[in-house]
Amino acid sequence: MKKIIEGPAYVLGNNIDTDQIIPADKLMYSLSDPEEKKFYGQFALSGVPDAQSGLPKGQMSFVNEGEFSSPYKIIVGGNNFGCGSSREHAPACLEIAGVEAVVAESFARIFYRNSIDGGFFIPFETEVSVYQEIETDDILRIDVEKGTLENKTKNKTYNLKPLGDVADIIEAGDIFQYAKKAGLIKT
Amino acid sequence: MGMTITEKILAAHAQRDRVEPGENIWVDVDVLMTHDVCGPGTISIFKKQFGKQAKVWDPDKVVIIPDHYIFTKDEKANRNIDILRDFVKEQDLPHYYDVGTENYKGVCHVALAEEGFNRPGEVLFGTDSHTSTSGAFGLFSTGIGNTDAAFILGTGKLWVRIPETMRFEFTGEFPPYIMAKDILLQVIGDIGVDGATYRSMEWTGEAVMSLSMEERMTLCNMAIEAGGKNGIIEADQVTKEYNQGKTSIDGQFYSSDSDAKYYYKKTYDASKMEPVVAKPHSPDNKALARECEDVKLDRCYIGSCTGGKTTDFIAAAKLLKGNTVKIDTYIVPATVEVEKDLSIQKIEGETLLDIFKNAGCRIGEPSCAACLGGPADTFGRTQGEEIVISTTNRNFPGRMGSKKSSVYLAAPYTAAASALTGHITDPRKFL
Numbered sequence: 001m002k003k004i005i006e007g008p009a010y011v012l013g014n015n016i017d018t019d020q021i022i023p024a025d026k027l028m029y030s031l032s033d034p035e036e037k038k039f040y041g042q043f044a045l046s047g048v049p050d051a052q053s054g055l056p057k058g059q060m061s062f063v064n065e066g067e068f069s070s071p072y073k074i075i076v077g078g079n080n081f082g083c084g085s086s087r088e089h090a091p092a093c094l095e096i097a098g099v100e101a102v103v104a105e106s107f108a109r110i111f112y113r114n115s116i117d118g119g120f121f122i123p124f125e126t127e128v129s130v131y132q133e134i135e136t137d138d139i140l141r142i143d144v145e146k147g148t149l150e151n152k153t154k155n156k157t158y159n160l161k162p163l164g165d166v167a168d169i170i171e172a173g174d175i176f177q178y179a180k181k182a183g184l185i186k187t
Numbered sequence: 188m189g190m191t192i193t194e195k196i197l198a199a200h201a202q203r204d205r206v207e208p209g210e211n212i213w214v215d216v217d218v219l220m221t222h223d224v225c226g227p228g229t230i231s232i233f234k235k236q237f238g239k240q241a242k243v244w245d246p247d248k249v250v251i252i253p254d255h256y257i258f259t260k261d262e263k264a265n266r267n268i269d270i271l272r273d274f275v276k277e278q279d280l281p282h283y284y285d286v287g288t289e290n291y292k293g294v295c296h297v298a299l300a301e302e303g304f305n306r307p308g309e310v311l312f313g314t315d316s317h318t319s320t321s322g323a324f325g326l327f328s329t330g331i332g333n334t335d336a337a338f339i340l341g342t343g344k345l346w347v348r349i350p351e352t353m354r355f356e357f358t359g360e361f362p363p364y365i366m367a368k369d370i371l372l373q374v375i376g377d378i379g380v381d382g383a384t385y386r387s388m389e390w391t392g393e394a395v396m397s398l399s400m401e402e403r404m405t406l407c408n409m410a411i412e413a414g415g416k417n418g419i420i421e422a423d424q425v426t427k428e429y430n431q432g433k434t435s436i437d438g439q440f441y442s443s444d445s446d447a448k449y450y451y452k453k454t455y456d457a458s459k460m461e462p463v464v465a466k467p468h469s470p471d472n473k474a475l476a477r478e479c480e481d482v483k484l485d486r487c488y489i490g491s492c493t494g495g496k497t498t499d500f501i502a503a504a505k506l507l508k509g510n511t512v513k514i515d516t517y518i519v520p521a522t523v524e525v526e527k528d529l530s531i532q533k534i535e536g537e538t539l540l541d542i543f544k545n546a547g548c549r550i551g552e553p554s555c556a557a558c559l560g561g562p563a564d565t566f567g568r569t570q571g572e573e574i575v576i577s578t579t580n581r582n583f584p585g586r587m588g589s590k591k592s593s594v595y596l597a598a599p600y601t602a603a604a605s606a607l608t609g610h611i612t613d614p615r616k617f618l
Contacts, residue, residue, distance in 0.1 A: 019584070025562055027224050031227075032228070047590065085315075085316050085330075088225065110331065165211050174334065175334060176338065184213070
């Protein structure tokens with residue numbers, strides 16, 4: 001597990017659902033074939049309405065035309081991030097696009113579980129709503145051990161909520177690594 | 188301190204006497220369901236983690252129901268069905284409902300019920316967020332991702348955090364113009380799209396217990412639209428009768444203790460309910476149908492696990508009989524069984540199918556179809572700026588295809604009434 005995650009932020013609002021994260025007409029690509037898988041990076045967040053794409057201004061591409069990964073490393077959202085479908089393609093497409101962390105005030109539970117059990121990235125919850133104080137392209141720095149989110153551009157630091165019981169799964173890597181360590185499945 | 192139904196089922200599946208909300212436990216799984224969108228990913232993780240020669244933990248507990256992208260020319264979507272077919276063959280799985288054969292069913296949540304996989308007291312996981320539908324049978328059911336499903340395929344177990352329970356009680360009787368979908372949209376509107384995040388939604392009261400199994404399924408179906416972990420209704424005689432002849436497993440009938448601890452309790456007077464819609468672009472954007480009569484529509488869509496069951500079509504047909512729709516109206520039966528019912532069930536001598544055809548509706552083949560947009564050639568998919576009234580479950584931006592389209596969610600009565608006028612219409616005008 002990375003201890004420090006640093007990079008430019010891409011900011012979204014409340015209730016970002018899985019259809020916005022990866023629209024249903026893109027779900028037929030294979031998640032295991034390396035050549036097909038990269039399209040998930042290309043279409044990550046392609047369902048977000050243009051006006052809400054990269055707040056506060058909007059109209060900002062998450063992935064540039066024709067590219068398969070995003071320049072943004074950290075996604076910032078409001079309440080209920082990842083609501084809707086159970087499609088694991090949602091956290092997967094963000095990871096394939098190069099996302100290393102999603103920070104939100106709260107997560108929908110299936111998306112939260114999928115992010116952790118699949119080992120895609122850490123879903124961090126903030127104590128207060130931060131998406132209105134952070135602008136797309138601000139440089140953020142997450143200190144995983146300290147549990148802090150620093151906005152280097154605006155020189156402001158926020159506390160992240162403790163990861164709680166799921167920290168063991170995150171530490172292990174994914175649910176399979178965790179179960180092996182805990183002796184629940186044979187290696 | 189007593190326990191809720193959900194707590195009792197989860198405790199029993201962890202060989203525990205009791206559990207507390209917030210605890211993480213490992214539960215034994217009775218049924219794992221997957222479909223064509225998430226099955227291939229699940230299979231590839233299963234093979235990667237457990238080995239190419241690995242066998243699933245119990246073939247009799249795995250149910251594979253392709254339903255999402257079925258009637259399409261999309262090559263990759265069709266390739267995904269081939270992956271399911273190969274896996275079923277390799278693992279010798281008995282419960283597979285293949286496309287293009289007489290075994291084909293259609294929408295998984297409705298098919299699970301029809302095929303007797305919803306057994307009271309059991310634990311059922313599915314790679315689809317509307318798996319909560321099965322909770323209508325007094326069982327614990329919820330949606331999971333590919334990784335968790337692959338873990339179950341190999342081990343028969345999964346970790347679960349015990350959810351707190353919210354209790355929604357409806358006293359008295361529902362008026363005849365109210366459907367389960369109205370009740371659900373009312374509640375989601377009241378608590379919000381994250382109002383039940385990681386909580387169990389328990390439906391109770393004499394009005395709820397007077398509902399048919401199909402209507403109970405609709406109530407549990409959209410728990411996820413409030414962020415709920417599961418929806419649940421205690422099993423009773425209605426459940427037992429529905430399951431007769433479908434499964435030989437009676438299951439365990441649990442009810443919540445009178446001193447069970449609830450996170451939230453609300454009692455509604457069933458007789459006061461009114462037809463409601465959820466306006467674009469969120470299922471909690473509630474309004475009374477009669478307040479939205481100025482909304483002009485381009486399309487009506489009746490289908491999906493939420494609103495494409497036989498009961499839903501009987502309701503729509505009552506209004507459409509002898510009338511002509513004013514807007515494009517799509518009828519998509521959830522399953523082959525429902526499709527057959529359209530030709531069997533009659534209102535005053537006319538089959539539902541004839542009623543729909545004579546009213547000018549377009550009839551599609553059983554599948555998820557445009558509920559979630561799907562490939563470009565999907566039946567009923569929005570392609571532009573259509574304004575749609577739909578009996579489906581989600582109206583997020585772009586959910587039914589085009590990002591520019593707008594979707595109003597409603598019960599089949601309201602959808603059918605609106606199809607007849609071309610604008611959102613309270614069904615009481617026709618009933």
